[in-house]
Amino acid sequence: MIKKLINTAFIFLIVSCSDGKTDGTQMVEKAAENTESDFPIKRLRNTQDILDGIYTDYIKNNKDMQSLDSKIADIQNDKHQIMKIYNDVIVNS
Known part of the structure; x- marks a missing residue:
């Protein structure tokens, strides 16, 4: 009984994962084409460049x-400085 249940669940998993599979890159490129931006999306090669350009x-x-982006950049800079100090302490102890 349990073996049949596991087999059925496994088959269902395979069928559901393979059905309607969409590549994430295609989704981003399709969304980029539908934006109202004047950014030259077609010249960009990878998905991250497209997202960075739209952003x-x-x-x-x-x-x-802009304010939020500035705050995030400051937090990231602080994190890098703290990680550098932490690594220096670990190396020297």
């Missing part, structure tokens, strides 16, 4: 997003 284009006209 940069979006925040250039939004003061709240």
Whole structure:
């Protein structure tokens, strides 16, 4: 009984995973084509460059997003400095 249940669940898992499989890159590229941005998306090669370009284009006209982006950059810089200090302490102890 349990073996049949496991086999059925396994078959269902395989069928559900293979059905309607969409590549994440295609989704991002399709979304990028539908944006109202004047950013030259077609020249970019990978998905991360496309996302970075859309994000940069979006925040250039939004003061709240610029402020948030600045705060995030400051936090990341602080993190890098703290990690450097931490690594120095670990190496020297």
